[in-house]
Amino acid sequence: MSTTRKHTALPKAQILIEALPWLTRHQGKTVVIKFGGNAMVDEELKSAFAQDVVFLHHAGLKPVVVHGGGPQISKALDRHGIVSEFKAGLRVTTEDAMDVVRMVLAGQVQRELVGLLNQHGPLAIGLTGEDAHTMTATKHQPRVDGELVDIGRVGEITEIDTGAIEALLADGRIPVVSSIARSQDDGHVYNVNADTAAAALAAALDAETLMVLTDVEGLYEDWPNSDEVISKLTATELEKLLPELASGMVPKMEGCLHAVRNGVHTARVIDGRVPHSILLEIFTDEGIGTMVVPDADPEGEAA
Numbered sequence: 001m002s003t004t005r006k007h008t009a010l011p012k013a014q015i016l017i018e019a020l021p022w023l024t025r026h027q028g029k030t031v032v033i034k035f036g037g038n039a040m041v042d043e044e045l046k047s048a049f050a051q052d053v054v055f056l057h058h059a060g061l062k063p064v065v066v067h068g069g070g071p072q073i074s075k076a077l078d079r080h081g082i083v084s085e086f087k088a089g090l091r092v093t094t095e096d097a098m099d100v101v102r103m104v105l106a107g108q109v110q111r112e113l114v115g116l117l118n119q120h121g122p123l124a125i126g127l128t129g130e131d132a133h134t135m136t137a138t139k140h141q142p143r144v145d146g147e148l149v150d151i152g153r154v155g156e157i158t159e160i161d162t163g164a165i166e167a168l169l170a171d172g173r174i175p176v177v178s179s180i181a182r183s184q185d186d187g188h189v190y191n192v193n194a195d196t197a198a199a200a201l202a203a204a205l206d207a208e209t210l211m212v213l214t215d216v217e218g219l220y221e222d223w224p225n226s227d228e229v230i231s232k233l234t235a236t237e238l239e240k241l242l243p244e245l246a247s248g249m250v251p252k253m254e255g256c257l258h259a260v261r262n263g264v265h266t267a268r269v270i271d272g273r274v275p276h277s278i279l280l281e282i283f284t285d286e287g288i289g290t291m292v293v294p295d296a297d298p299e300g301e302a303a
């Protein structure tokens with residue numbers, strides 16, 4: 001035989017092998033991925049997101065996508081002459097505004113993500129929390145300066161039925177969920193913050209990981225004065241920080257806390273502006289954002 005041939009693709013094999021421990025660890029595990037409206041600004045990023053989710057699916061994980069669409073809703077409301085107002089980080093949602101919210105989330109943003117994922121095969125199925133009683137809510141009245149405020153059709157999740165999502169996962173599909181909930185009597189629907197919905201679903205599904213993609217690097221220690229990202233913190237450490245956090249981060253970090261306090265192993269806030277941030281986070285040990293772990297973290301760094 002002649003001398004050994006030079007295989008120029010060998011570094012690729014090295015990269016695949018480096019992912020082996022992570023592939024083994026995450027095999028069969030459910031990962032809830034929240035794709036924020038602010039991270040959905042760029043066509044290339046959206047395609048890379050879809051590729052990552054499909055990659056996870058083919059690597060044996062069970063991804064569930066929950067999407068936001070705040071900026072897209074604000075734009076549509078503006079076109080309808082409705083002014084966007086937020087209280088306690090949540091959109092004040094009149095009945096008219098709710099029609100627009102539902103149209104944008106279920107009819108526009110969700111359809112686009114389903115389309116991008118399905119470019120890779122017959123994988124994604126879109127639903128909202130209304131479908132098969134996936135999410136039931138009651139009217140949410142947050143406190144602002146100690147006073148209860150009425151913010152219209154904004155819901156607080158009271159019940160989750162994971163049946164439809166689990167059936168889709170068992171059938172090898174990728175559920176794409178819009179954050180709209182039904183009311184107990186099916187009389188109307190509620191607008192639910194997408195971070196809150198993703199966290200509640202992650203807990204109800206017994207997911208291994210909740211991953212929240214947004215438009216910052218992670219949780220900044222002293223926002224907006226410094227860009228020092230907190231790379232890892234426990235539930236109790238996060239709980240202490242919560243009162244200091246500002247609007248957009250509040251539902252995200254409250255969601256992460258809820259998730260890890262209810263069985264999810266890790267909740268991560270990562271930068272959706274970095275292409276393939278999901279793969280970097282799942283398959284390398286260079287976590288790129290903020291990771292929240294339960295207080296007793298038996299697996300330590302391996303989480």
Ligand SMILES: Nc1ncnc2c1ncn2[C@@H]1O[C@H](COP(=O)(O)OP(=O)(O)O)[C@@H](O)[C@H]1O
Nearest residue numbers: 036037038214215216218219220223246248249
């Ligand atoms: N401590 C913090 N660390 C990082 N971002 C913060 C912090 N506090 C507030 N923010 C704001 O939260 C925003 C993310 O939330 P949001 O706008 O709701 O994004 P998304 O559409 O991804 O849900 C950031 O762009 C930033 O302006």
Ligand SMILES: CC(=O)N[C@@H](CCC(=O)OP(=O)(O)O)C(=O)O
Nearest residue numbers: 036037068069070090091193194
């Ligand atoms: C009650 C409430 O505020 N609902 C959000 C739902 C969409 C969302 O959460 O989108 P992002 O993740 O892109 O912020 C809203 O109407 O904007």
